[in-house]
Amino acid sequence: MxxxxxxxxxxxxxxxxxxxxxxxxxxxxxxxxxxxxxxxxxxxxxxxxxxxxxxxxxxxxxxxxxxxxxxxxxxxxxxxxxxxxxxxxxxxxxxxxxxxxxxxxxxxxxxxxxxxxxxxxxxxxxxxxxxxxxxxxxxxxxxxxxxxxxxxxxxxxxxxxxxxxxxxxxxxxxxxxxxxxxxxxxxxxxxxxxxxxxxxxxxxxxxxxxxxxxxxxxxxLQFLDLFPDAMRRPSNPGQNILGDRGENLSSVLQGICQDQNLKIGVLEWLKALTPMDATDLEFVTDITGKILLVLIEANGQKIPIISASDGTLRFLAIIAALFNESDDLPxxxxxxxxxxxxxxxxxxxxxxxxxxxxxxxxxxxxxxxxxxxxxxxxxxxxxxxxxxxxxxxxxxxxxxxxxxxxxxxxxxxxxxxxxxxxxxxxxxxxxxxxxxxxxxx
Known part of the structure; x- marks a missing residue:
């Protein structure tokens, strides 16, 4: 260090x-x-x-x-x-x-x-x-x-x-x-x-x-300067490194959620940090094969990441950086x-x-x-x-x-x-x- x-x-x-x-x-x-x-x-x-x-x-x-x-x-x-x-x-x-x-x-x-x-x-x-x-x-x-x-x-x-x-x-x-x-x-x-x-x-x-x-x-070393538009973009599965502006947020979180314990930790902190009662994370595929994160609340409402607030996106990106334990990372x-x-x-x-x-x-x-x-x-x-x-x-x-x-x-x-x-x-x-x-x- x-x-x-x-x-x-x-x-x-x-x-x-x-x-x-x-x-x-x-x-x-x-x-x-x-x-x-x-x-x-x-x-x-x-x-x-x-x-x-x-x-x-x-x-x-x-x-x-x-x-x-x-x-x-x-x-x-x-x-x-x-x-x-x-x-x-x-x-x-x-x-x-x-x-x-x-x-x-x-x-x-x-x-x-x-x-x-x-x-x-x-x-x-x-x-x-x-x-x-x-x-x-x-x-x-x-x-x-x-x-x-x-x-x-x-x-x-x-x-x-x-x-x-x-x-x-x-x-x-x-x-x-x-x-x-x-x-x-x-x-x-x-x-x-x-x-x-x-x-x-x-x-x-x-x-x-x-x-x-x-x-x-x-x-x-990584220098996070998070931009909402970059975080909202779909990303390719397997892109497990968060970009400086928050690129690849959906695929990074998808990789984290492969570990059930890490997924539980992400959801707990997401519920604590935001007013939404998120109970699950879903990853949907678009016509090009890229994935997009969807937040699922307790009442069944689904909120795609493209509709999430700037503050929620910032929390998600920080959570992704802190919980990412991908093999691609040091x-x-x-x-x-x-x-x-x-x-x-x-x-x-x-x-x-x-x-x-x-x-x-x-x-x-x-x-x-x-x-x-x-x-x-x-x-x-x-x-x-x-x-x-x-x-x-x-x-x-x-x-x-x-x-x-x-x-x-x-x-x-x-x-x-x-x-x-x-x-x-x-x-x-x-x-x-x-x-x-x-x-x-």
Whole structure:
């Protein structure tokens, strides 16, 4: 899972760090950088998809002329803080102990090999018509193994690969490259470098393994920006991955409902989250062979998904994401959602929070959301409050900052217990205390 992300000269962050938990909440006024954190995660996700830097920052068109990747908001001209020549993103990935159930249903340790990987990339985006270029890239394992690639000066067209083990340099290799693509993910290039140089086989194996671990985790990031029209469309049976805009909702739910226990869970949460008394889910086939979800109420009334309200569709999509355990999906998935409370009635919000907090404990899901809702903040468990952070900008300061709520001041936790985070949020106390702290400094 993602444990930490650090941003340097990225968009409106000069230098900031966000600690992530299983369920992470981002609060803050408009234009303080909540969406930019999502953009940084999307950049990392683009790396895992094998795109070059120009494609990650701009667009990627697939064969047949369809748009495969929309790039980063604002493009490369607006990606660095105050026109700095480079930006850097660093992510810490945590691989915990794995558990499985025995025949009696008891949890047993599958592996005790828990560890951290730190991946960092620095990029020159190449503004004013220039090509983007890799400046430096590194991978650390437990701080004992380090793989570092850096661009040699004087535009030599070469990169320098350095391998360290236990703080001791094992190998330094100079090799030619165009430097237009993150290199650690180019397995063919790395393997060629290793095969052409005398590198300890165990080190080579470890590096290959850890690179794949990073790519695997970053590839399972998903950014849900749900659109009612996309969720209403029929989908092909077997399409078990929910699209970023909610595409394939009917077929994803059909796949989930193959498991009777999961189906019961979906129906229970659907009845709790919406005013309808849904007793069953039906999947009908249209003339093209695509399927469409139909909700069946206790009185026998059938409501096709194309007639469902936007709020009901949003609930269904979130339920689908949280309950999807398809074989097509990885063991780990991380969802980033902006404005979690959009389109949801306040009286149902506590149930949605309860659902998310329950599912992240039961599964390997990781959820990162942004919100402006004080009502939502009022409903968070103590554990989720510990993973709630504020994005803010000080008056007359150009850069945004990130602060974990409980780290704002020694009194924050006590105030939250006495008055609730929602009240502090509504009063503007969070931003005010940061201004006062700056003045004291």
């Amino acid at each position: 993602l444990k930490k992300i650090r941003l340097e000269r990225f968009k409106n962050f000069k230098e900031a760090e966000l600690t992530l938990g299983n369920f992470t909440i981002l609060v803050g006024t408009n234009a303080t950088g909540k969406s930019n954190i999502g953009d940084a995660l999307r950049f990392l996700h683009g790396i895992s998809r094998g795109y070059n830097l120009a494609e990650i920052l701009g667009e990627k068109w697939g064969q047949g002329g369809f748009l495969e990747w929309e790039g980063i908001r604002g493009g490369k001209q607006n990606i660095t803080f105050q026109n700095f020549p480079t930006f850097a993103i660093e992510v810490t990935l945590y691989f915990p102990e794995e558990f499985e159930c025995d025949e009696a249903g008891n949890l047993i340790v599958k592996t005790q090999d828990k560890y951290e990987l730190i991946y960092r990339i620095e990029v020159n985006p190449g503004i004013n018509g220039k090509l983007p270029k890799l400046v430096e890239e590194s991978l650390y394992y437990q701080k004992s193994l380090k793989l570092k690639i850096e661009n040699l000066p004087n535009n030599s067209g070469k990169m320098l690969l350095q391998i360290y083990e236990d703080s001791e340099t094992k190998k330094i290799i100079e090799f030619p490259t165009k430097a237009d693509k993150p290199l650690l993910i180019d397995s063919d290039l790395i393997n060629n470098i290793f095969s052409e140089n005398e590198i300890n086989k165990s080190i080579s194996h470890d590096i290959d393994f850890y690179i794949n671990e990073v790519l695997d985790e970053l590839s399972h 063991n780990f998935s991380c969802y980033f959602l902006e404005e979690l409370d959009n389109g949801l009635h306040p009286t149902r919000l506590h149930l949605l929070i309860e659902l998310i907090e329950t599912r992240v404990k039961q599964t390997n899901l990781q959820i990162i959301v942004t919100t402006h809702s004080s009502q939502l903040l009022r409903l968070l468990s103590y554990e989720t409050l510990q993973n709630t952070s504020l994005t803010y900008r000080l008056e007359n300061q150009p850069d945004a900052k990130i602060k974990r709520i409980f780290d704002i001041s020694p009194e924050t936790e006590t105030l939250i217990k006495e008055q609730s985070l929602a009240r502090l949020h509504e009063s503007g106390w969070l931003e005010n205390i940061m201004e006062f702290s700056q003045e004291d400094e």
